Amino acid sequence: MASHARTGGLSPLQAAALAVGAVTAALLIGRRASPTPDHPRTRRWYRHLAKPDYTPPSPVYPVAWTGIQASLAYGGYRLLRAEGSPERTTALAFWAANQVGIAGWSEVFFGQRSTGWATVASAALGASAVGYVATASQVDKTAGQLGIPLVAWVSFATLLAEEIWRKND
Template identity: 45%
Template sequence: MTGRLLGDLDTSAPDRSLSPASRAKDMPRASELTDAAASTGGWSPVAALGLVGLVLGASALVGRRNAPDRTHPTIRRWYQRLDKPDITPPDAVFGAVWPALEVGLAVGGYRLLRRPSSARRDVAVALWLGNSAMIGGWSELFFRRKRLGASAAASGAMLASGAALVATAARVDRTAAVTAMPYVGWLGFATLLAERIRRDNPARGR
């Protein structure tokens, strides 16, 4: 009886269901985990567009408030009386360049927000928000408060922060980094210009 029971057991084929090879086969591959992670964590298109729109709107309001145009005659007269170097572009160039640069930053910001959440992505987003805020802060310092020294220093800080944005964004989304490069290039020129204006107008601002 015992022999018959033992004989009914199939001992010729070992159970492979718990073998290391079987368990490894059933485990998800690293690429599958990466793909799953990449599909989560980013902002939705609506939320990302909403934040980008708020940033652009706030920047436009601050810039409009400090614009040296005919709607702000006091600011306009002060700016026209400054001693400016020959490399200073016409007012129309400033009016065209800055909106284009800010739109480029906004495109990069949208792409960063849509990327999966990570420490590196979050730093890049913070740098984008910081640079967007500093654009308005610079116009407040220069045009409204007439702080030539402070605005020149702020321009240098923006240049460093913009370069950090490009370097950080390049490791998250290369297109976002590319969209910020014109901003950094222009800031190099703007910082030189702000320093020349500060130096040539010692009595007109600090």
Template identity: 45%
Template sequence: MTTSPSTRASLPGAPETDRLSEGPAREGLSRPVAALIVAGVLGTSAVLGRRNAPDPSHPKTRRWYKRLDKPDFTPPDRVFGAVWPVLETGLAVGGYRLMRAPAGPSRNAAVGLWLLNTAMVGGWTELFFRKRALETSAVAAGAMVVTGAAYVATAAKVDRPAAGLGVPFVAWLGFATVLAAGISRRNDSRR
């Protein structure tokens, strides 16, 4: 029996077809796999961030950070502690939604940019808090604004809610870049 692509798609057990290619539809990752990837990536980033946090469990880092000459608009520590979980939740949900979307060039590019941005968050804490490379960390923060905006723009082609969840991240990165540049300028000789 010969069947057309549209008939094949309606047969029980037949794969769905992609209307553009009339071939099998490319599905996104399964829920458990997408969730595991998101948890692994953000968990790794969180471990790096935690390892470098200027909190009481890292007294040398805390003392160094407290001694820095910071701009007047520097938020209190508790604001950072409140903002990052919200941003990371948005990144987690956005990344999960993208990984569940059908595979394709735009989806793959958006996932790649999501991975890059989550890695850069952990890398930034290494530069700023561990290596105390203030100027380099300010440049890295600016680069994160660019890659974050690229993530949002690319994700919007695939899943608008995922892209929307990345907007606060990019906005915070913009603020963080100005703050990091200010700290770098005020402390160029301190390490």
């Protein structure tokens, strides 16, 4: 009987369940404070904020985040399947930190209505996203590249958050 001992990371099913579960949890937690139709006061507050002209229309956000999180889910899956190493551990730590940051940003901005702290949180998420791309690329080039949309979006979001903070506080 052939041995099926695994020397790599998690099985495909385990990796998929963990990656998709973490990303889904981050999206659902973040949505709890977002200006969706089931949060009319938050929606009203957000609509009344002074925002720069380059603010995307509201429908852009769920589309962007769905694409970004799908990329991160696949990147996380690839890392979870990779051979264990200190680099993999570091990349997964950045990946997890990004999920926490994504989940928490909406609470800070929309839930606490703290535009200043949301700007700080966004900048921290951006730094974590860059860390993810750099470390994930050492383990799996594709996993690292899949983090680039997060870096781009969060860079833009930090600029946007800072401008909203400046215009409203």
